[in-house]
Amino acid sequence: MRARAARVRELAAAHPVFTGLLLAGLALRVVTFLAYRPALISNDSRTYIDRAHDLQPGQVRPAGYPVFLNVLPTEWGLAVVPAVQHLFGLLIAVILYALLIRLGVPKLWSALAAAPVLLDGYQLNIEQYVLSEALFELLLVGACAALLWWRRPGPGPAALAGLLVAGALLTRVSALAVVAVAVLALVFVRAHWTRVVVMTAAFLVPVLAYVLWFNSTHGYYALNGYGGLFLYGRVAPFADCDGLDVPPQQRVLCPTEPPSERPTIGEYMWVNDISPLYDLELEEGQRRQEVAGEFARRIILHQPLDYAKVVAEDVLFGFSPTKRQRTGDWPVARWQFQDRLPDYYHEPETTEILNAHGYERGVSDGTLAPFLRTYQRYVFTTGPLLAIALLLGVIAALGIGRARDSGLRTAAFLFTFVGLAIYVPSVAASQFSWRYQLPLLVFLPPAGALGLAALRGVKRRA
16 A cells, blocks of 8 residues: 555656646535535436436437446435546546657646646536536547557557447447547558457447347337437528428428527427427328438538538537527526526426435535636636647648657547547537537647647657
8 A cells, every 4th residue: 555655646746737637626526526416417317317227228319328327326326426427527637648648748738638627617517417428528538548559559459449439429429420530540550450340340339239229129220219300400490491392291391480580499309389390290100300300401402501501600609718608509507507506407307306316305505506606607618729729639630840750640630530520510410509519628638739749849659
């Protein structure tokens, strides 16, 4: 024990900036954990908890996070969930810092790249929720580390990366494009072709097994059953059926109101008495999401510039200096600390969740909660900072200037485009939410640190 404690002291002394940030991140997580007990609950939390109990593949989201909840000893209390997720946040920062140091990035830059995960008020908030973000981020950071820890990863790390990306995809389908980024990273480091095969196989086996499981439950092959409904909600606010050949069955999906008077994206997705989705007359064997998805793709092909415009606007909005909210957006307040325990799923349902886990009601600390609210107002990762990190990552990945011979191009590429591969599809297939933007603060700061190091002439360590 003494030798181990001495080793810890040596590491802390050798990495003082990161140690200080890590301790600050730990303290903030303790405060967050104590401020809202047993956990923060959103309307998505109910779905995850229900699926954790019956362990069936859900129609709305894959079963990765419910399986994680099922494995946790929640019989000790629902507070186990945020406790573990806060540890995940700290572990993500440690992995990022250790990886950047191993790649040759200076200690200060490496520590600053991990700082957003440790200190960002919105990251602290999301870890306290019964939501999938912390698990999702850890799986993808682990995959990046497996691919970059060695100059050319062997079969074991390649297989591990494939399994971790598969786990991320089965947690949130927005990770689908990440496997292409991972394959390109292996190509760029000139890994043996067998590594690509091993990683792809390790990715496909669990994903295909899940698709078969989903089919055995719902009668068709998919990762979820709501993709078409989300995409319809994305296009309905600007859809124009004039001059478009629409099958008679789908005509009901054509909005009739002027664009300025139409429902929001969320209302088109979820509100039965507003959205035309729920007026569809389905033929035998048809699925609502399949018809809605077909209609949405017709609109995208008919109005590609309109679709590109709204997606680009939303993607760029995630780089705003502040966490603003526009008309029709999901409320940004959902991801902000409140003075009292927030209730986003109506009181009876929230109380039912808490009662089922042994709590009479949720509790917020009258001193710690207001502190966190004030803290989050000032300590978060601003959009322009993420944009600069993105630019540095892209420049380094392209090999501009000294980056060409740095040996860091693949690492900069991987972190930059994993972040984009998660964020852009989330916005393109559904709508903007500050929740969907959060993974950028995990992946873009390391990309920026790598880009800056490469442009300054830092070489990857042998």
